[in-house]
Amino acid sequence: MRLATVVSPDGPRLVVASTSGTGYVDVAAATGIERYRDLNALLIEWDEAQSALYEAAAGHGKVVEPADLAPAVPAPRRVLCLGVNYAAHAIERGSGVPSWPECFVRGPDSVAAPYGELRRPALSERFDFEGELGVVIGRSARLVRREHALEAVAGYVVLNDGSAREWQRVATQWTPGKNFDATMPIGPEIVTADELDASDLELTTLVNGEVMQHARTSQMIVDIPTTIEYLSSFTTLRPGDVIATGTPGGVGRDRTPPVFLKAGDLVEVSIEGIGTIANRVVDERPLDEPWPWQPLAQGSAS
Numbered sequence: 647m648r649l650a651t652v653v654s655p656d657g658p659r660l661v662v663a664s665t666s667g668t669g670y671v672d673v674a675a676a677t678g679i680e681r682y683r684d685l686n687a688l689l690i691e692w693d694e695a696q697s698a699l700y701e702a703a704a705g706h707g708k709v710v711e712p713a714d715l716a717p718a719v720p721a722p723r724r725v726l727c728l729g730v731n732y733a734a735h736a737i738e739r740g741s742g743v744p745s746w747p748e749c750f751v752r753g754p755d756s757v758a759a760p761y762g763e764l765r766r767p768a769l770s771e772r773f774d775f776e777g778e779l780g781v782v783i784g785r786s787a788r789l790v791r792r793e794h795a796l797e798a799v800a801g802y803v804v805l806n807d808g809s810a811r812e813w814q815r816v817a818t819q820w821t822p823g824k825n826f827d828a829t830m831p832i833g834p835e836i837v838t839a840d841e842l843d844a845s846d847l848e849l850t851t852l853v854n855g856e857v858m859q860h861a862r863t864s865q866m867i868v869d870i871p872t873t874i875e876y877l878s879s880f881t882t883l884r885p886g887d888v889i890a891t892g893t894p895g896g897v898g899r900d901r902t903p904p905v906f907l908k909a910g911d912l913v914e915v916s917i918e919g920i921g922t923i924a925n926r927v928v929d930e931r932p933l934d935e936p937w938p939w940q941p942l943a944q945g946s947a948s
């Protein structure tokens with residue numbers, strides 16, 4: 647099944663792609679369960695909800711314009727992100743292949759719609775793309791071994807871990823550079839795990855039609871089951887959590903010369919079997935007054 651969320655006058659609504667190919671079916675309306683207008687509410691009941699979802703998907707759908715798609719996970723509980731999970735990216739950034747997973751967290755306000763505008767923060771001159779596979783959790787998991795880890799997965803999604811590089815590197819923690827509002831487009835749909843083996847999918851990132859990243863998910867240093875096992879060492883993964891599995895080589899910062907995103911650029915991230923997200927970059931409204939926090943003035947070259 648393919649789950650999406652659409653914008654509506656009364657807020658976001660969860661929809662499922664009709665198996666007849668006619669468009670999307672409103673999940674709450676089709677099931678009569680009003681709380682299923684919200685993805686997180688459905689994920690909490692993932693085991694029981696799936697049969698109702700399949701029934702809804704058998705109905706006649708309505709066509710939705712791409713611009714009306716909301717983030718496929720509109721309010722993730724949190725986004726647990728792996729940094730440096732492809733060897734080519736480790737080498738290009740000069741850090742060496744890590745022996746322990748690099749992990750950081752993005753908050754729910756950092757997501758953006760799959761075909762909406764991508765706002766370059768007014769405080770970033772070094773705004774960069776990172777095409778990645780996202781894993782949506784549908785079942786709680788703590789101390790889960792890799793052999794059983796995929797049982798926690800509801801589905802898979804495409805995301806762009808938009809990064810303000812000067813804010814990422816000005817100090818040792820990455821949180822600011824990875825948390826500007828609405829800098830992580832996610833979608834277009836969640837493909838449920840029963841329909842997709844995500845272990846070896848082609849991933850491509852284009853900027854203005856030019857290939858910037860091209861890799862396979864089988865090239866991850868830490869694969870998806872091991873990532874879930876690792877994260878479950880210290881936290882209970884819960885329905886509505888998203889894992890960003892790290893970016894392949896080819897990011898803008900590490901190119902010669904660097905390629906940072908500017909207004910008008912079109913960033914497209916595609917993953918085989920899931921789909922494509924496509925976002926036009928716009929500039930956030932400039933500040934009226936100089937702002938006291940300027941990482942480049944601190945001498946951060948990266």
Ligand code: ZN
Nearest residue numbers: 776807892893
């Ligand atoms: Zn990333």
